[in-house]
Amino acid sequence: MSDQAASLRKRAAAKAESDTDTTQVSDPASMFGAKHSTRVITVTSGKGGVGKTNIAVNLAIALQLMNKRTLLIDADIGMANVDVILGSVSHRNMLDLLEDGVELSDIVINSSFGISYVSGSSGIERALNFTRREKNALHHKLADADKLADIILIDTGAGLGRNVLDFIVAADETLLVTTNEPTSISDAFAVMKMYCRNSKKRNIRIVVNRVDDPKESDDATRKLRETSRKFLDIPITVPIECAGYVFEDRSVQEAVKKQMPFIVNSPTAPASKCIIALANNLLTGREIKVKRGWKNFLRRLFS
Ligand SMILES: Nc1ncnc2c1ncn2[C@@H]1O[C@H](COP(=O)(O)OP(=O)(O)O)[C@@H](O)[C@H]1O
Ligand SMILES: [Mg+2]
Known part of the structure; x- marks a missing residue:
């Protein structure tokens, strides 16, 4: 942890000194590794x-610190704000791939915090009305994203919109974020219900x-488990599990105000420790058999 904290501070200092806080990947080919399975994890919520x-x-940064190349995709329709939290201004986003001559390497940004990311766009609403030709172009141009990363994390929007559901059903794994408030839990339950109706995976x-x-x-x-058992008939052999928790922590708001990830701004704060524990749990917890990976994710998403 102290090594990690030191490394995070170094990155934070480097960011503070640098005006060019984001750079495009200069040589994406150099990042292309050997064939491997990329984990595709969506982060979603009901509310x-x-x-x-x-x-x-912050999870993306923690995973990167644990030597997993991590690509974060902002797919929150209408409320894309990964840029805001990373304190960066992106001039390119996923939709630019629809232009002739724009390739994946043009839209993947290397943030100064070690992760690469694809910026969201409020215009991404259009995704719902893509023509077949546009879908094919996106599918084709996104296909090699798995060569850039061991883990692709996708920040989706909240709620039960078709677009959100498409993402979580297509992905191998989903982290459903909730607070302990009844409204948040009941909205999380609604997502789970839709998920179970639309996906055979658990x-x-x-x-x-x-x-x-x-x-x-x-x-x-x-609460979620009991409600689900009662109403959804989820087999008990595949229980609803908690992958982790994050403390209520002022350092989160402080970091958001500074437009810094809190894990960088206050690496030893309680919330940061929780994120490290969550990342650890994802990497060392129960084995997730990667059966589908990125290419199958895209196939499902664009089919
Ligand atoms: N663990 C936490 N402790 C304190 N405040 C938090 C915490 N998590 C989130 N917040 C507050 O909630 C706000 C919304 O968080 P955000 O990540 O943008 O939510 P979402 O993406 O689900 O809409 C943050 O700007 C911050 O002020
Ligand atoms: Mg958000």
Whole structure:
């Protein structure tokens, strides 16, 4: 942890000194590694404002620190704000791929925090009305993103929109962010219900944000599990699990105000420790068999 903290501080200092806080990948080919399976994880929630983007951004940085090349994609329709939290201004986003001559390497940004990311766009609403030709172009141009990363994290919008559901059903794993408030839990339950109707997989785990006590996350998980058992008939052999929790922590707001990821701004703060624990859990916890990976994710998304 102290090594990680030191490394984070170094990155933060480098960011503060540098005006060019984002650069485009100069030689994407150099990043292309050997054939491997890329984990595709969506971060979603039932209700907006529960901390999805903060968790996605900081988790991406934590995974990168654990030597997993991580690509973060901002797919929150209408509320794309990964840029805001990273304190960067992107001139390119996913939709630019629809232009002739724009390739993946043109839209992937290397942030100074070690992760690469693809910026969202409020115009991404258009995604719902893509023509077949546009879908094919996107599908084709995004195909090699798995060569850039071991883990692709996707920050989706909140709620039950078709677009959100498409992402979580297509992905191998989903982290469903909730707080312990009844409204947030009941909205999370609604997502879970739709997920179970639309997907045979059960790789959905919850992350309980803004807890004052770890017991609160057990509480939220239990409530969700009980409701789901009662109403959804989820086989008990595949329980609803909690992948982690994040403490209610002022350092989150402080970092957001500075437009810095909190794990960089206050690496040893309680929320940062929770993110490190979550990343650890994702990497060392129960094995997720990667059966589909990125290419199958795209196939499902654009089919
Ligand atoms: N663990 C936390 N502790 C304190 N405040 C938090 C925490 N998580 C989120 N917040 C607050 O909630 C706001 C919304 O978070 P955000 O990640 O943008 O939510 P979402 O992406 O779900 O809409 C943040 O700007 C921050 O002020
Ligand atoms: Mg968000």
